[in-house]
Amino acid sequence: MAASKTKTTWFCSTCGNESSKWMGRCPACGEWNTMVEAPKQSPVATRTSNGPSGRKAQHLRDIDFSAEARVSLGIEEINRILGGGMVPGSLVLIGGEPGIGKSTLSLQIPLNCPGLKTLYVSGEESNRQVKMRAQRLGGDDSDCFIYCETQVENIIEEAVSLAPDLVIVDSVQTMSTSAVESTPGSVSQIKEVTAMLLRYAKESGVPVILIGHITKDGYIAGPKILEHIVDVVLQFEGENRGSYRILRSIKNRFGSTSELAVFEMTGSGLREVSNPSELLIPMHEQGLSGTAIAAMLDGTRPFLFEVQALVSSAVYGTAQRSATGFDTRRLNMLLAVLEKRAGFHLSAKDVFLNMAGGLKVNDPACDLAVICAVLSSNFDFAIPSDVCFAGEVGLSGEIRPVSQSDRRIAEAARLGFKKMFISSFTKLETKTEGIEVVNVADVPELVKSLFK
Numbered sequence: 490m491a492a493s494k495t496k497t498t499w500f501c502s503t504c505g506n507e508s509s510k511w512m513g514r515c516p517a518c519g520e521w522n523t524m525v526e527a528p529k530q531s532p533v534a535t536r537t538s539n540g541p542s543g544r545k546a547q548h549l550r551d552i553d554f555s556a557e558a559r560v561s562l563g564i565e566e567i568n569r570i571l572g573g574g575m576v577p578g579s580l581v582l583i584g585g586e587p588g589i590g591k592s593t594l595s596l597q598i599p600l601n602c603p604g605l606k607t608l609y610v611s612g613e614e615s616n617r618q619v620k621m622r623a624q625r626l627g628g629d630d631s632d633c634f635i636y637c638e639t640q641v642e643n644i645i646e647e648a649v650s651l652a653p654d655l656v657i658v659d660s661v662q663t664m665s666t667s668a669v670e671s672t673p674g675s676v677s678q679i680k681e682v683t684a685m686l687l688r689y690a691k692e693s694g695v696p697v698i699l700i701g702h703i704t705k706d707g708y709i710a711g712p713k714i715l716e717h718i719v720d721v722v723l724q725f726e727g728e729n730r731g732s733y734r735i736l737r738s739i740k741n742r743f744g745s746t747s748e749l750a751v752f753e754m755t756g757s758g759l760r761e762v763s764n765p766s767e768l769l770i771p772m773h774e775q776g777l778s779g780t781a782i783a784a785m786l787d788g789t790r791p792f793l794f795e796v797q798a799l800v801s802s803a804v805y806g807t808a809q810r811s812a813t814g815f816d817t818r819r820l821n822m823l824l825a826v827l828e829k830r831a832g833f834h835l836s837a838k839d840v841f842l843n844m845a846g847g848l849k850v851n852d853p854a855c856d857l858a859v860i861c862a863v864l865s866s867n868f869d870f871a872i873p874s875d876v877c878f879a880g881e882v883g884l885s886g887e888i889r890p891v892s893q894s895d896r897r898i899a900e901a902a903r904l905g906f907k908k909m910f911i912s913s914f915t916k917l918e919t920k921t922e923g924i925e926v927v928n929v930a931d932v933p934e935l936v937k938s939l940f941k
């Protein structure tokens with residue numbers, strides 16, 4: 490397919506923004522010197538459906554649903570975040586920084602699932618390298634075919650003749666198609682390759698897992714374009730130094746988003762951590778100030794983890810505020826609430842906040858644990874280790890109810906917590922045995938009942 494060279498367009502290689510002319514700075518993401526030229530042409534994927542397709546509109550009740558059984562991937566945690574296995578014909582994008590474990594995770598899928606005939610396409614490693622990794626991961630009695638190729642036309646041809654149950658493509662940035670005249674990894678290549686794989690998945694009904702590298706600022710390269718083409722986006726994150734990895738669903742057409750699974754990187758691959766609370770709550774027994782346990786909910790699963798704070802007198806003029814895994818602006822807001830509504834003078838103090846296990850938290854229910862950890866460190870007063878918290882803190886210092894409090898309480902009770910602080914405005918449906926629920930309406934009341 491020869492592309493007409495007369496028309497070209499410009500893409501930002503960071504965010505995928507399209508422009509008719511070159512610009513030094515991308516107006517969409519603000520990055521400098523990222524515009525690359527790509528031939529303008531109608532993508533192959535959209536060119537196919539000219540003329541009648543032979544399909545007709547079908548009544549909802551006549552659509553056969555029973556055939557849509559999901560494909561189980563052998564790793565329970567992945568099945569769970571996908572919403573119960575992979576939907577036939579779906580395209581799942583797994584994104585993450587280099588070295589986080591995307592290739593390891595995706596190779597473990599066929600290895601853990603013996604009956605699953607898989608075509609594993611590697612554009613980055615040789616057959617022998619993949620074999621070496623498979624051996625390390627402890628299994629080659631799987632039904633897995635390794636294909637080292639970067640031309641997407643060849644990959645689809647091979648997939649059609651092999652007729653596997655699952656195709657894994659590692660990674661989208663190394664793949665290219667002759668339909669587009671730009672280098673592999675460029676925005677137009679990524680877009681086209683993804684569109685072709687999507688079309689293969691939809692036509693054959695074979696689910697496809699596509700791996701994508703994320704650029705330094707957290708974008709899946711050629712990012713927004715891919716996110717809306719694919720059915721599911723899973724993001725693999727975690728600190729490279731630490732051994733815990735978190736797989737998070739950020740888009741899912743067939744299940745809930747913001748589901749989360751925790752894995753541990755071991756010498757023989759990734760191990761599922763089916764009960765993350767056990768690893769995210771402290772090892773120490775009693776008596777450490779500056780920590781508080783939050784009962785958070787990610788997607789559909791409640792779990793508990795430790796919030797750590799360190800408050801100390803500012804050495805330099807202006808106080809430092811830093812938060813890992815928590816929004817710094819929200820921390821500043823919570824500190825302002827403590828100052829204004831409860832009379833704690835923290836403006837001259839340095840405040841450092843850390844979420845255990847390299848977790849990134851965005852559940853507002855963690856607010857309560859954050860302020861308790863800060864106060865605990867400030868007064869050097871240890872919160873008993875069998876106490877936990879779930880509540881959002883409002884600007885006037887009120888403590889607001891959070892979603893699914895019953896489930897959070899039940900999880901806390903299961904893990905042996907004896908006391909949980911929640912908002913007085915919470916409407917509980919059931920009473921959980923073995924845990925005392927303390928209702929607090931605002932920050933002063935919380936302080937009174939916790940630090941009395």
Ligand code: TYD
Pocket residue numbers: 585586587588589590591592593594622625626754755756757758759
């Ligand atoms: P990899 O899966 O290649 O990451 P990605 O495909 O996301 O770039 O490897 C991730 C890291 O994990 C690598 O630094 C080596 C390490 N690792 C282990 O610790 N144990 C193992 O069994 C394997 C296979 C890799």
Ligand code: MG
Pocket residue numbers: 591592593613659
């Ligand atoms: Mg890799």
